[in-house]
Structure formats: structure tokens, C-alpha cells
Amino acid sequence: MTVDQSLDWVAVSAERLNPDELADWVMRPDCGAIVTFFGTTRTTSTLEHEIIELEYDTDIDLAESRIRRVIAAARERWPQVRAIAIHHRVGTVAVREPAVVVAVSSPHRGEAFAAAQFCIDAVKRTVPMWKREVWQNGSAWSQEAQDILDVGDLEPS
Amino acid sequence: MSQVLLLGPAHEAAGVRRAEIEGDTLAEVMAAAVTRFGPRFAEILAISRLWVNGEDAPADQAVGPSDEIAVVPPVSGG
Numbered sequence: 607m608t609v610d611q612s613l614d615w616v617a618v619s620a621e622r623l624n625p626d627e628l629a630d631w632v633m634r635p636d637c638g639a640i641v642t643f644f645g646t647t648r649t650t651s652t653l654e655h656e657i658i659e660l661e662y663d664t665d666i667d668l669a670e671s672r673i674r675r676v677i678a679a680a681r682e683r684w685p686q687v688r689a690i691a692i693h694h695r696v697g698t699v700a701v702r703e704p705a706v707v708v709a710v711s712s713p714h715r716g717e718a719f720a721a722a723q724f725c726i727d728a729v730k731r732t733v734p735m736w737k738r739e740v741w742q743n744g745s746a747w748s749q750e751a752q753d754i755l756d757v758g759d760l761e762p763s
Numbered sequence: 764m765s766q767v768l769l770l771g772p773a774h775e776a777a778g779v780r781r782a783e784i785e786g787d788t789l790a791e792v793m794a795a796a797v798t799r800f801g802p803r804f805a806e807i808l809a810i811s812r813l814w815v816n817g818e819d820a821p822a823d824q825a826v827g828p829s830d831e832i833a834v835v836p837p838v839s840g841g
Contacts, residue, residue, distance in 0.1 A: 645841050662840070663770065663771050663774060664770065664771070664840075665768055665770060665780075665833070668768070668770075668817065668833065671817060694840065694841075705841065706840070706841045726841065729840060729841055730838075730840055730841040731838070733838065733840050734770055734771070734833070734835055734838055734840075735771075735838055735839065735840025735841070736770065736771025736772060736836065736838060736839055736840070737839040737840065747771070747772050747775075747839070748839035750839055751836065751837035751838055751839040752837050752838060752839075753810075753812065753837050753838075754812055754835050754837065754838045756819070
């Protein structure tokens with residue numbers, strides 16, 4: 607992963623995610639609020655199996671470009687927001703590890719909370735990403751898949 | 764001839780991530796893809812969105828060697 611000095615940091619990679627690293631990165635001297643969300647893999651699913659790991663499939667370039675659109679849309683809606691970092695794991699992710707992390711900094715907490723919630727919701731609906739649930743003796747694509755949307759089609763927050 | 768990117772369940776059903784497939788329109792390329800990859804791929808294709816160069820595209824859109832078509836099944840990220 608390469609860190610640039612801009613206000614956006616997007617990464618889709620097989621490396622283990624560290625939410626603290628994203629929180630540190632979005633910290634800015636004029637910001638009094640940082641909201642970090644991370645989604646972790648869990649053992650339960652719509653299937654009657656105990657999940658032991660997840661496998662995420664995507665095309666990294668395509669996924670990263672769609673995440674950048676999410677960030678651009680968040681900035682239009684909450685112009686006060688300063689830095690935004692969104693990372694998503696691909697490949698095999700063990701249960702209890704973060705699969706996605708969103709970190710947002712802002713002068714005040716209201717827009718940081720709102721923008722972070724928008725970002726994770728939009729990532730789930732607009733980024734090409736597929737989750738395969740793996741249990742002891744089998745695996746299947748997630749039953750919770752939804753048609754992909756364009757970020758411009760999402761309901762106003 | 765276009766580059767076709769097969770994602771998630773479409774990747775699994777086709778058995779390949781990328782393919783070069785003949786056809787002058789999006790619809791022609793997808794018909795050739797169904798012939799090549801079979802009925803399981805056709806099922807996934809039926810519920811997928813099609814992008815040309817990252818944007819939604821109609822079936823009659825002309826495509827060429829510099830275009831990348833993505834087959835995008837329903838997503839489950841996060």
C-alpha cells in the first residue's frame with residue numbers, strides 16, 4: 607500500500623487491515639472529529655453453517671475507481687469533511703478480521719458520522735465486490751447480494 | 764473483438780477472469796460468451812449488469828478491441 611499526502615486514501619488489497627492506521631492517516635490539525643467504521647467477518651450468515659472464513663473477489667482497479675466515486679459523492683454532500691480513507695480486503699479473510707474500513711475526519715462530529723455512514727452504505731451498494739462464505743465442508747456465494755447501483759442513484763442522505 | 768472481465772460468480776461460472784470475445788455489439792459479444800462458457804454462465808449473466816469501460820451500457824452498444832466489457836453480478840461487499 608502506498609500512502610499519498612492527498613485527502614483521499616483508497617486501497618483494495620489482500621493485506622490485513624488496521625483501522626488505527628486509517629484513523630491516524632485521516633487526522634488533521636483542524637479536525638476535532640474522526641469517525642472510523644470497520645466491518646468484520648462474522649460466523650453467522652443466512653446459511654445454516656458456522657462460517658470460518660470469507661473470500662472476497664473483485665477486480666482491484668475497478669473496485670478502487672468505484673470507491674473513489676463514493677468519496678467524491680460524500681464530499682459533495684458534506685463539503686466540511688477533510689480526509690477520507692476507505693480500504694477493502696480481497697482474498698481470504700478469517701472470522702473476526704476487518705474486511706472493510708472507513709475513516710473520516712471533519713472539524714465537527716456531525717458531518718463525520720454522516721459521511722462515514724454514507725460511505726460504508728455506498729461501498730456496499732456501488733462497488734463491485736463478491737463475498738463467498740466458507741464453512742467446514744463447503745462454500746457458497748453470499749445470499750445477500752444486491753444489484754449494483756451507481757452512486758448517483760443512492761437516496762439523498 | 765472485445766476484452767471481457769468476468770467478476771465474482773461470473774468469474775466462477777466462466778472459469779476465467781478475462782477473455783477476448785468476438786462481436787460488434789455488446790449483445791453479440793455476450794451471445795458468443797454464452798456459447799463459450801455454457802448454461803451456468805448464462806444464468807449468472809441474466810441477473811448481471813453490463814458495463815463498457817466502467818459505465819452502464821445498452822445491449823446494442825458498438826464495442827471494439829479497445830473496449831473492456833465487465834459482467835457485474837449482484838454484489839455483496841463489506
